[in-house]
Amino acid sequence: MGAGDIMVGANFNYQFINWAHDEIEGSDEGFDHLGTLSAKVFTPNITIGITDWWNITLSQVIGKRTMTWGVENETTKHHRDESSDTDFDNAIGGLLGDSRIMVRFLALNAGKGPGSRLFLGGGIGIPSKNTLTSDPFFLQDDDEVEPHRHFSMSEGIYKAIFETQFFVKRTLNPVFAGGTFSISYPLADSKYGYTGSRMVDFSLTAYSKKIKLINGSIGGNIMVRNTSEGQWNGIPAPNSKSTIVIPGIGGLWNLGFATLSVNVQKPYFIAGAFSGGDGNADEKTDVWQISIGMRKILDYYIQWLYW
Numbered sequence: 666m667g668a669g670d671i672m673v674g675a676n677f678n679y680q681f682i683n684w685a686h687d688e689i690e691g692s693d694e695g696f697d698h699l700g701t702l703s704a705k706v707f708t709p710n711i712t713i714g715i716t717d718w719w720n721i722t723l724s725q726v727i728g729k730r731t732m733t734w735g736v737e738n739e740t741t742k743h744h745r746d747e748s749s750d751t752d753f754d755n756a757i758g759g760l761l762g763d764s765r766i767m768v769r770f771l772a773l774n775a776g777k778g779p780g781s782r783l784f785l786g787g788g789i790g791i792p793s794k795n796t797l798t799s800d801p802f803f804l805q806d807d808d809e810v811e812p813h814r815h816f817s818m819s820e821g822i823y824k825a826i827f828e829t830q831f832f833v834k835r836t837l838n839p840v841f842a843g844g845t846f847s848i849s850y851p852l853a854d855s856k857y858g859y860t861g862s863r864m865v866d867f868s869l870t871a872y873s874k875k876i877k878l879i880n881g882s883i884g885g886n887i888m889v890r891n892t893s894e895g896q897w898n899g900i901p902a903p904n905s906k907s908t909i910v911i912p913g914i915g916g917l918w919n920l921g922f923a924t925l926s927v928n929v930q931k932p933y934f935i936a937g938a939f940s941g942g943d944g945n946a947d948e949k950t951d952v953w954q955i956s957i958g959m960r961k962i963l964d965y966y967i968q969w970l971y972w
Contacts, residue, residue: 674960726762759795796821800897821855881918907937
């Protein structure tokens with residue numbers, strides 16, 4: 666991209682979690698908990714070339730998380746059939762998640778041919794109002810557990826974001842390979858007393874040459890994600906700290922009018938628990954996710970940015 670160029674894109678991610686955990690300690694319910702949690706997330710974005718070396722990207726998360734309760738003839742204060750787009754006792758419902766403003770600098774560029782590319786970037790994550798409004802673990806007074814929800818579309822906190830991307834284009838397989846490293850760090854507590862986790866992502870990706878049979882490329886990817894401990898009102902949140910390894914396979918197609926990517930991934934929890942659960946009751950999860958991305962450079966440029 667050059668000065669004044671515009672690229673638009675969108676990513677769709679679907680995640681499905683089969684979950685189960687033991688009876689909550691001290692609840693006297695007499696039964697284990699189980700169900701599903703799914704997420705449908707759509708993230709449109711636009712990137713504008715400020716100069717030949719700098720660009721800015723704006724993105725907005727839009728989605729819905731849905732939980733099902735899988736224990737027949739039993740009810741609990743902890744879970745039920747519900748979705749994040751509706752209000753609840755301790756949640757403001759809605760479809761908007763966080764938005765992001767990212768500025769990136771092209772520090773190393775080999776041009777259109779083979780060679781290396783290095784991007785350095787930073788930005789800010791802006792929360793939506795669709796978040797939890799109180800501690801779902803009742804950490805300050807666990808004798809007064811009321812009906813509550815554990816998940817939302819936003820954590821309700823501003824975040825500082827740093828990232829670096831390094832990719833190599835080659836003439837031999839894999840023709841495209843590289844990795845990204847990013848850190849998301851909470852800047853302040855939410856207005857409801859939640860201190861967010863620091864999140865670190867490291868990923869590697871590689872794609873083959875174009876394969877005639879599928880008229881596209883195939884690739885593999887792996888991500889390692891670590892989140893630090895979050896807190897509610899200064900008390901550690903049981904489901905916040907985790908380490909996840911996410912291997913996946915996918916394909917890449919040039920459709921003429923746009924570039925399409927499809928990836929199927931299988932997350933594995935090495936430590937910790939997923940953010941929609943209770944987090945401390947011998948939790949078991951089976952997770953799958955699929956992501957679809959599309960991007961296109963428009964035949965349009967912003968004239969006052971074009972040198």
